[in-house]
Amino acid sequence: MDRVHLLPMQLPPASSINGHKSNNGYGNGKGKVSFVRRLALGFMILAGLGLLYVPAYHSAQGQFSGLGETPSPQGSVGGTRHLVSSIVQLRGWSYNTTRDVSTYIRPENNTTAILNPSNICGESAYLLIVVCSAVTNVNARLTIRNTWGNQSNLDVLYDSSVKLVFLLGLSGNDTINDYVVDESHLYNDVIQEHFHDSYNNLTLKSLMMLKWATTYCDKITYLMKSDDDMFINVPALIKALKARAKSTGTLIGSLICNAKPVTDIKNKWYTPKYMYSERTYPNYLSGTGYVMSLDVARRIYKAALAVPLLHLEDVYITGICAKKIGLRPANQHGFSYIPRKLETCALREVITAHKINASTMNTIWSKLSAAEDAETNGTSVCTASKAVDKKRATITAKVGMKRVGYFLMKSGRTFNNRCV
Incomplete structure (x- = not known):
């Protein structure tokens, strides 16, 4: 002004x-x-x-209206205390931080990887599972290698058609980074990219996944993204994928609908309006585990290069970018982002189970392995009839929805999961 x-x-x-002088003598007045x-x-x-x-x-x-305000330290001016309002910005993604994906992914280079495993995907690779893991979660990775992700077991059961890799960022601790290098040399299954490994950088991690998979595994049929606290029932997953009428155009997982951005600045899912201004997110798949066909992976990766980055990777990848290419994510029975009951027969039917620590993962693996061995010897562990199984599944679904509601209430992430 x-x-x-x-x-x-x-x-x-x-x-x-x-x-x-005036006439009345009041000139000075x-x-x-x-x-x-x-x-x-x-x-x-x-x-x-x-x-x-x-x-x-x-x-x-x-x-800047609607971005949220936070009080600055109160000061005293002339004995009067006052508040100075400022924008509540997301850690690592301030208002003036570029969200141009190309800046971080560098699509003109084949890879930005610090560690790049060799010869992961061969001619026979059908499914690539990428586990996004925190740098420090060494024990979680070891447990997966010893249970559902055991590569020797996968090679025998699926004739090398299922491959597993772990995707990491960088730690600020050089000792930890050195250990990751040793881990990579030992197992040849670690991809490490050049970005700080943090929760708000998960979208970068998933975009790196898309770039790496479409570059080095360009003959696979399916790509699965998962986290290192997930149990993946690989036999059930393969069965579900083989049952699909066609492999192309696939984007499946646990579908979330009508989710609203979280405005509570203390919540881990807080989203400032300068990053997303719409009232609701597009329908998307829970980032705990989802599967896409290779053609979809290529299309989403290309679309992301023109879509401003959002720190919530599942919303961004399977919601915003999928919508950009005109693809609607679909719910797949067997995927779940809430903890499951550790009941052997039920676990044999599910595809994913969330919030599984190392001890629980070993327990699940032992139960399922024992059930498999029993059936091999002619003893059926799950003897219930199909009718009883169907009734049990209905009850489990109802209980599961109640647990979803409780989980959402505790987390602060609100949505109406009635998908249309």
């Missing part, structure tokens, strides 16, 4: 004021009245300018 300078008021000379009027006029002009300045200031701040 242009500044307006007030011209100094021109008062009559003192000699004129003192020398002038008249001069004083004139001076007061002029002074009052000056104050009125200043007050008017102040009133103009206030709306102009708020108008300039209007572009």
